[in-house]
Amino acid sequence: MQQPPQTLVFGLNYPPETTGISPYTGGMAEGLSRSGHRVRAVTAHPHYPDWKIAPGYGRWSHREHLRGVDVERLLHFVPADPSALPRAASEASFGARQMLTRWGRPTAIVAVSPALISSAFVRLRSLITHRKTPFVVWVQDLYGVGMTEMGRGGGVSARVICSIERWLLRSASMVVVIHDRFADRINVDFEVPLTRIAVIRNWTHLPPLPAIDVAAVRESYGWAADETVIVHTGNMGGKQGLHHIVDAGRLAHRRGERVRFVLVGKGSQRDSLKERIAQEPTTTEMLPPLDDAAFGAILQAADALLVNELPGVAEMSVPSKLTSYFASGRPVLAATDALGITAQEVRNADAGIVVAAGDPEAILEGARALAADPEEGARLGENGKRYRETVLNETFAIERFDSLLAELTGVAAAVKTPG
Numbered sequence: 001m002q003q004p005p006q007t008l009v010f011g012l013n014y015p016p017e018t019t020g021i022s023p024y025t026g027g028m029a030e031g032l033s034r035s036g037h038r039v040r041a042v043t044a045h046p047h048y049p050d051w052k053i054a055p056g057y058g059r060w061s062h063r064e065h066l067r068g069v070d071v072e073r074l075l076h077f078v079p080a081d082p083s084a085l086p087r088a089a090s091e092a093s094f095g096a097r098q099m100l101t102r103w104g105r106p107t108a109i110v111a112v113s114p115a116l117i118s119s120a121f122v123r124l125r126s127l128i129t130h131r132k133t134p135f136v137v138w139v140q141d142l143y144g145v146g147m148t149e150m151g152r153g154g155g156v157s158a159r160v161i162c163s164i165e166r167w168l169l170r171s172a173s174m175v176v177v178i179h180d181r182f183a184d185r186i187n188v189d190f191e192v193p194l195t196r197i198a199v200i201r202n203w204t205h206l207p208p209l210p211a212i213d214v215a216a217v218r219e220s221y222g223w224a225a226d227e228t229v230i231v232h233t234g235n236m237g238g239k240q241g242l243h244h245i246v247d248a249g250r251l252a253h254r255r256g257e258r259v260r261f262v263l264v265g266k267g268s269q270r271d272s273l274k275e276r277i278a279q280e281p282t283t284t285e286m287l288p289p290l291d292d293a294a295f296g297a298i299l300q301a302a303d304a305l306l307v308n309e310l311p312g313v314a315e316m317s318v319p320s321k322l323t324s325y326f327a328s329g330r331p332v333l334a335a336t337d338a339l340g341i342t343a344q345e346v347r348n349a350d351a352g353i354v355v356a357a358g359d360p361e362a363i364l365e366g367a368r369a370l371a372a373d374p375e376e377g378a379r380l381g382e383n384g385k386r387y388r389e390t391v392l393n394e395t396f397a398i399e400r401f402d403s404l405l406a407e408l409t410g411v412a413a414a415v416k417t418p419g
Helices: 022-034 084-100 116-129 143-149 156-171 180-190 214-220 243-255 270-279 292-301 321-328 341-349 360-372 374-390 394-409
Strands: 006-010 038-044 061-066 069-074 108-113 135-139 174-177 197-199 228-233 259-264 284-287 304-308 332-335 352-355
Touching: 006 022, 006 116, 022 038, 022 069, 022 394, 069 084, 084 116, 084 156, 108 116, 108 394, 116 135, 116 156, 135 156, 135 394, 143 156, 143 180, 156 180, 174 180, 174 394, 180 197, 214 292, 228 292, 228 360, 243 259, 243 270, 243 284, 243 304, 243 360, 259 292, 259 360, 270 284, 292 321, 304 321, 304 360, 321 332, 321 341, 321 374, 332 341, 332 360, 341 352, 341 374, 352 360, 352 374, 360 374
Parallel strands: 006 038, 006 108, 038 069, 108 135, 135 174, 174 197, 228 259, 228 304, 259 284, 304 332, 332 352
Antiparallel strands: 061 069
């Protein structure tokens, strides 16, 4: 009797973290388990986006069984300041822990990047002890492109990172990417054949959103009925460039415009944003992370949902928040590079408008434009929901990943009956 496939997943971020790539790593592992795989995930203790290990975690190693997945958590160095060098040291410490843990005899190995450096450590170990086991790199962000777009692409460290990224992707049995633009870049920049690149889109990890009393939710946050409320959720890091949103709120305050910007979440830039808000009056405010119910409600109660990126950020990543935004039925205001991936995704979905990145005036004008035409906003929001249900479909993504692993290993899973 054929044994079920045993899939070993390596990733820095995993539930209960709720932002970034964690929901996708966890969702894919759980989905493969439901499809008949025996899945083991080797991950870190929850620490993102606070860059602080969550209460109740932090032992040298810890094992638990979550939603059908055997999860092993390894303690690693978590920097208080996640700048380039401390972050690289953090990934290296995690990679060393992953290399030294027991791997067993998996039929396939999946490494999630980021983290690039720890994924490279895992690949090195696999070449020594599991050379014949198919090795898949699941690319959520492009490191080399990101360093260039963030203005750190000219130094020795950037060249080292690009060399690691090239080696890792070229050595993999298969590279899975989350967007066609990533596939093109990896093919051209790293000369990975398109036959070894698969596109599997991320999906909306929120359950279907229940109907809410919009007026009651808005009142609970102190939002007036005649205000235009623009909500941004998720990580408050460097590439989000949220200081421009504080400045857009400042501009709205000076002009007496009824436009409120709400930043929901946390991250490495939260404290500096809080200080910027306190410097002089602005209509921009901050809220802490919300549980799933409150998160879904605030998305639906907003007039529009904001994606904001630094000028020049165009190809390094696809904002994971878009999948949740599309599920809400609200239009998207994307302040980003007009030719970048984020702008392309919003236009492909026909789910919002795109304005110039780093321009508070353009951001405020975009908010006014959406508020001035509620019928158009409703149309854009419905288009986002349709795009979520068709293109960004979780069932399709997991089935595609399952089929890909079966092709690589020659071992097909016996599909389990849900429940």
